[in-house]
Amino acid sequence: MNRIIYLDNAATTRLNPKVLDSMLPYLKESYGNPSSIHFLGRENKKAIDKAREQVAKSLNAQFNEIFFTGGGSESDNWAIKGVAFANESKGKHIITTNIEHHAVLHTCKYLEKYGFEITYLPVKSNGIIDIEDLKKAIREDTILISVMFANNEIGTIQPIKEIGEIAREKGIYFHTDAVQAIGHIPIDVKELNIDLLSLSAHKFNGPKGVGVLYIKSGVNILSMIHGGGQERGKRAGTENVAGIVGLGEAIEIATKDIEKKSKYLITLRDRTIKELINRIPDTILNGDPKKRLPGNINVCFKYIEGESILLMLDMKGLAASSGSACTSGSLKPSHVLLAIGLPHEIAHGSLRLTLSEETTDKDMEYLLEVLPPIVENLRKMSPLIKNK
Amino acid sequence: MEEYSKKVMDHFFNPRNVGVIEDADAIGEVGNPVCGDIMKMYLKIKDNVITEIKFQTFGCGAAVATSSMVTEMVKGKTLEQALEITNKNVAEALDGLPPIKMHCSNLAESAIKAAIDDYRKKNDHRK
Ligand SMILES: Cc1ncc(COP(=O)(O)O)c(C=O)c1O
Ligand code: FES
Numbered sequence: 001m002n003r004i005i006y007l008d009n010a011a012t013t014r015l016n017p018k019v020l021d022s023m024l025p026y027l028k029e030s031y032g033n034p035s036s037i038h039f040l041g042r043e044n045k046k047a048i049d050k051a052r053e054q055v056a057k058s059l060n061a062q063f064n065e066i067f068f069t070g071g072g073s074e075s076d077n078w079a080i081k082g083v084a085f086a087n088e089s090k091g092k093h094i095i096t097t098n099i100e101h102h103a104v105l106h107t108c109k110y111l112e113k114y115g116f117e118i119t120y121l122p123v124k125s126n127g128i129i130d131i132e133d134l135k136k137a138i139r140e141d142t143i144l145i146s147v148m149f150a151n152n153e154i155g156t157i158q159p160i161k162e163i164g165e166i167a168r169e170k171g172i173y174f175h176t177d178a179v180q181a182i183g184h185i186p187i188d189v190k191e192l193n194i195d196l197l198s199l200s201a202h203k204f205n206g207p208k209g210v211g212v213l214y215i216k217s218g219v220n221i222l223s224m225i226h227g228g229g230q231e232r233g234k235r236a237g238t239e240n241v242a243g244i245v246g247l248g249e250a251i252e253i254a255t256k257d258i259e260k261k262s263k264y265l266i267t268l269r270d271r272t273i274k275e276l277i278n279r280i281p282d283t284i285l286n287g288d289p290k291k292r293l294p295g296n297i298n299v300c301f302k303y304i305e306g307e308s309i310l311l312m313l314d315m316k317g318l319a320a321s322s323g324s325a326c327t328s329g330s331l332k333p334s335h336v337l338l339a340i341g342l343p344h345e346i347a348h349g350s351l352r353l354t355l356s357e358e359t360t361d362k363d364m365e366y367l368l369e370v371l372p373p374i375v376e377n378l379r380k381m382s383p384l385i386k387n388k
Numbered sequence: 389m390e391e392y393s394k395k396v397m398d399h400f401f402n403p404r405n406v407g408v409i410e411d412a413d414a415i416g417e418v419g420n421p422v423c424g425d426i427m428k429m430y431l432k433i434k435d436n437v438i439t440e441i442k443f444q445t446f447g448c449g450a451a452v453a454t455s456s457m458v459t460e461m462v463k464g465k466t467l468e469q470a471l472e473i474t475n476k477n478v479a480e481a482l483d484g485l486p487p488i489k490m491h492c493s494n495l496a497e498s499a500i501k502a503a504i505d506d507y508r509k510k511n512d513h514r515k
Contacts (some may be wrong), residue, residue, distance in 0.1 A: 087453065304426065308447040311400060325423035326448035330487065333424070344424050348446070381406050383417065383444035385429040 010354035018207040026242040051248025072179040072200030076103035077215040081223040091141025126288040127156035149181035154287030155296025164193030185253030206250030210243035265294035295355040390486035399453035416503025450492035458496040
């Protein structure tokens with residue numbers, strides 16, 4: 001069994017070989033510090049500027065609105081803490097959702113210790129917020145709305161445009177964690193009225209440990225790291241040049257033919273979901289059937305537990321993930337699955353399959369062949385199912 | 389993630405004594421308060437000795453492997469001997485568990501205890 005089928009692209013993606021090639025010079029012969037005056041320095045500065053231009057173009061942002069960071073978590077931390085502490089004289093209320101990534105949720109929890117009040121909007125059973133809830137939650141002292149573009153577990157896409165309009169009308173900053181969305185759905189920060197946006201290179205075939213915070217010009221935000229004047233004084237430290245170059249290249253490639261890519265993925269995704277439900281009894285699709293990331297499948301198989309499914313799939317060369325308590329490290333089931341109203345024991349049997357444009361029909365056929373007997377065998381072992 | 393030992397994987401992929409005993413003399417069912425998993429043990433007991441045992445588990449790889457291992461460990465033992473088996477013994481017999489998975493082995497120990505409790509309640513001859 002040498003077959004490898006990688007269905008965990010929401011966790012991270014394979015580095016595109018073209019991206020790697022673009023990075024190599026900056027790990028080898030072009031080793032200058034971008035802040036240096038000499039030719040090696042200038043060459044590196046140019047490389048960063050090119051990447052900044054590539055990112056700006058992909059988001060329809062301005063060159064000087066792009067700030068490189070150490071990844072998605074850092075961008076989320078910076079956006080939320082940076083806006084909160086810079087604007088606390090105006091108010092200390094922040095609105096977010098209860099399905100955000102922990103990089104947002106734990107940052108908000110941290111702010112609560114400093115007297116900020118956070119409203120965690122619930123989501124409907126399809127994983128999408130009710131825009132009326134958002135309107136009702138807005139107060140005089142609301143300074144920031146942070147709602148993720150697309151969810152990393154169930155793939156649901158939030159009504160970002162409507163949120164952006166409401167935020168602009170009320171004069172509240174709007175941040176979105178677009179880590180899962182970039183390169184998979186077209187994003188225009190101007191059209192969507194986004195003030196701050198987080199992204200991370202390794203989710204669109206770029207390198208790990210490098211990301212971006214888009215900060216619309218005029219947004220009042222604190223600096224992330226104090227030190228040398230890098231990133232216009234807002235995020236000091238000698239730049240991760242190779243990483244930044246790779247991010248630039250990756251975002252350009254990823255946003256180039258989103259339409260074609262997503263059409264392919266949506267077809268593959270929907271067919272696979274249909275077949276899973278057909279072939280495996282007591283299967284539930286989590287999240288919205290349509291308003292979801294093109295490559296995201298998230299299902300629950302009743303009566304069984306996710307880690308066991310993953311181990312069995314692993315044996316067959318399939319890499320996937322689960323929101324089961326047993327796989328979570330914290331031993332709590334996924335907060336996202338609980339937020340959409342699943343009981344603990346059903347959340348336990350969740351399986352997330354995240355496809356990429358490299359995923360083929362054949363891969364899905366193979367999955368559909370091996371998965372039903374795995375579920376059946378685990379159910380035979382389950383005390384929750386009677387007479388089977 | 390930390391890897392499971394070869395023995396854990398063996399017991400996970402080829403669990404011993406899975407299933408139900410319809411006319412069991414004792415049944416023990418326990419839930420894991422940590423992660424919400426469930427384990428059920430069915431025992432046949434003759435002359436104070438566990439002659440047959442089967443389990444059902446709703447849980448992770450470690451939970452399945454510890455259930456399987458504990459059934460092998462207690463089969464043919466007297467109730468007193470079975471009660472002496474601790475979760476640590478079970479984990480050791482599997483060549484260890486990742487630290488975060490140690491709690492799963494509690495389930496195996498408590499399921500056996502629960503089953504024997506059940507048996508003693510039903511057959512309290514000392515009265
Ligand atoms: C929605 C979302 N936000 C933030 C992050 C964190 O990104 P990074 O791993 O680059 O810090 C992730 C990735 O796990 C994510 O999926
Ligand atoms: S039984 Fe849930 S983590 Fe092992």
